Amino acid sequence: MSDVTSDLPVRSSRGSSEAPIRARILQAIFERRLPPGEKLTEERLAGLFGVSRTVVRQALARLAQDGIVEQRPNRGAFVAAPTRADARHVLAARAVVEPEVARSLACGCTASGLARLRHHVATENAARANGDRGTLVRLTGEFHVALAEEAGNPVFVRLLTELQALSSLSILLYERGEHAACPPSEHAAILAAIEQGDAELAARRMREHIAHVADELDLREPVARPAGLAQALGLAPDSVAPAGARQR
Numbered sequence: 001m002s003d004v005t006s007d008l009p010v011r012s013s014r015g016s017s018e019a020p021i022r023a024r025i026l027q028a029i030f031e032r033r034l035p036p037g038e039k040l041t042e043e044r045l046a047g048l049f050g051v052s053r054t055v056v057r058q059a060l061a062r063l064a065q066d067g068i069v070e071q072r073p074n075r076g077a078f079v080a081a082p083t084r085a086d087a088r089h090v091l092a093a094r095a096v097v098e099p100e101v102a103r104s105l106a107c108g109c110t111a112s113g114l115a116r117l118r119h120h121v122a123t124e125n126a127a128r129a130n131g132d133r134g135t136l137v138r139l140t141g142e143f144h145v146a147l148a149e150e151a152g153n154p155v156f157v158r159l160l161t162e163l164q165a166l167s168s169l170s171i172l173l174y175e176r177g178e179h180a181a182c183p184p185s186e187h188a189a190i191l192a193a194i195e196q197g198d199a200e201l202a203a204r205r206m207r208e209h210i211a212h213v214a215d216e217l218d219l220r221e222p223v224a225r226p227a228g229l230a231q232a233l234g235l236a237p238d239s240v241a242p243a244g245a246r247q248r
């Protein structure tokens with residue numbers, strides 16, 4: 001295991017901002033190099049990035065605000081690890097909010113907004129074609145935040161930023177199929193409805209899309225683990241001989 005001092009620090013100028021550090025951590029999480037639950041040590045990150053601990057702390061605080069990092073008192077910062085229940089709650093909230101985002105966007109998306117969203121979908125398709133899974137999970141999440149940004153409602157943007165972060169982590173933890181993230185071609189279909197100015201169609205396609213995202217995840221609670229060997233073998237606890245008197 002390498003020591004902090006032996007790692008080559010990422011060069012950065014004095015007083016550099018937390019943004020590039022945050023971006024790099026996010027990328028590492030979505031590309032599965034930093035798994036959910038992993039500890040993020042301030043001192044080590046400061047050494048690796050060649051910045052002060054204050055800058056690292058700012059980056060971690062911002063990630064915590066977006067739901068990506070969990071800060072535990074006296075224990076430090078960890079990559080968030082949403083439970084199945086967390087994931088179900090996030091998807092339920094998305095199913096309420098996001099059709100409204102799509103609806104409002106269909107009623108008044110700017111030409112530059114449409115161009116940006118089309119470009120985004122093209123970038124997603126390229127990542128999918130290259131089998132670049134981590135990038136795809138990140139990009140498909142960003143598409144939903146981009147819709148909120150183009151809808152021009154900062155409350156939607158804040159909400160979607162957090163919901164997307166937790167969704168992306170849930171996908172990393174609980175996906176069951178081969179599809180990473182959002183099913184192919186659905187973003188393009190939502191965007192087409194927005195371009196046509198068809199608010200109802202845009203809302204419906206978004207609602208169906210969120211349902212499909214949920215379908216891709218295994219969010220049922222696992223069957224309770226057997227309480228012991230006897231239960232696992234389907235035997236009554238009484239029929240198990242005590243230790244030292246084991247039957248062959």
Ligand SMILES: [Zn+2]
Binds near residue numbers: 143144182183209
């Ligand atoms: Zn999507």
